[in-house]
Amino acid sequence: MLKIESLNAAYGRIRVLWDVFLEVNEKEAVGLFGPNGAGKTTLVNCIVGLLRPISGRIIFQDRDITGMETHEIVKLGISLVPQERELFPGMTVEENLRAGANYIPHARARMNEAFDLVFTLFPILKERSRQKVGTMSGGQQRMIAVARALMSFPKLLILDEPSVGLQPSIVSELFSKLREIKDHGVSILLIEQNVKQGLKVVERGYVLENGRIVLQDSSANLMNHGHVKKAYLGL
Template sequence: MTEPHLQGQDLVIEHLAAGYGKVQVLWDVSLHARPGEFVAVIGANGAGKTTTLRAVSGVVKPSGGRILLGGQDITRATPPQIVALGLGHVPEGRELFPLMTVRENLELGAAMRPEARAMQAQTLEHVYTLFPRLRERQGQLAGTLSGGEQQMVALGRALMARPRVLVVDEPSLGLSPLMTQTVFGALRAVNAEGVTVLLVEQNVGLSLRLADRAYVLENGQVVNEGTGAALLADPRVREAYLAL
């Protein structure tokens, strides 16, 4: 039975510890996201942001703590099991299949959830509405796309699973300002439709302006948290991450 203080949360991470082999990266990370929230995680390179998202999606196995998705313990679940429970992951670097077409990459996103497969055509149309350029490029090999177009495919592929929680890792990496606006506009639209978003992003100012709440990660631990607006105004955050 879910504890009272955890009820109503889409995603809960409690005292998470994780790493790679003998190298520990996360020591004690706790955060949560309520249904429909936009939550950002900020921090310097090496703080443990990507490892946190990988632990949520089952790619990295925690050595301590626990993770709940919609009240269900997914700490030891496999990535396919976690996707089937309603998590979508947009990884850093996109990780597309370059020799498959745009459409084939997108359709793979629906493979792990029966309800997503049943609504594949409808969801694909929704993705094409979010990203009209992908409709134009649907028969093109993913490896021949620009970086921004590949990021659209990576986000669209995650949305094809019809997730309740979407975790997104560095979506603006390598993108032009105009393409960054396009990708973040889509994230805002998806969040407005009720999808909970957990974002890791080096563009701290943009992240905090979008976020309902945010966490600051340093050396594998949460050292500060608050509303996006409050952290954006925090002198320590501005000095450390915004060079102000």
């Protein structure tokens, strides 16, 4: 579904990514792990068209999307849950969710179906549909951000550091929802620093350090890898 081939990226003269490769298959959950400053968000920005890479290719469903405009990429079926959530705090839950589908013709036509899906996944959002988002907890806002991304019926859902700022119990709840989302046929690319929790959700993972992929393997093998255990799991 998604193939990243020999991707190199920079901000001005500051090089961030070197020959990065990554692949996500249909109905698969894949993790990208690494410390702050490793280049994870830069890679996400390249995928969704916010940053044009120096070289390399990004292929989505056999189509080269390298350097395409963000709104075109979203219409193809890639949806992003950004780290900062970027919700509209003065608007209600329902209004925020509608914003996830209003500008995508096929999603707008299936709005009621989309609401059924996200309210099934996140029942509390149905209960709070008239509540202004700015009055809700950080965990609830994160759920809204994920639900809004699902309103466009994406083929690939990218989550950039969804656990940041959340207490452990909320992280566990959120990650359990990711398993349900995958069961609905949505492929997932999870960008995370929380390696221990993240590896429980994905089938495969990549480790990005200093702009380079240094490891790739199944989640089980990564969980038991000496470098991962020492650097990320505290073992």
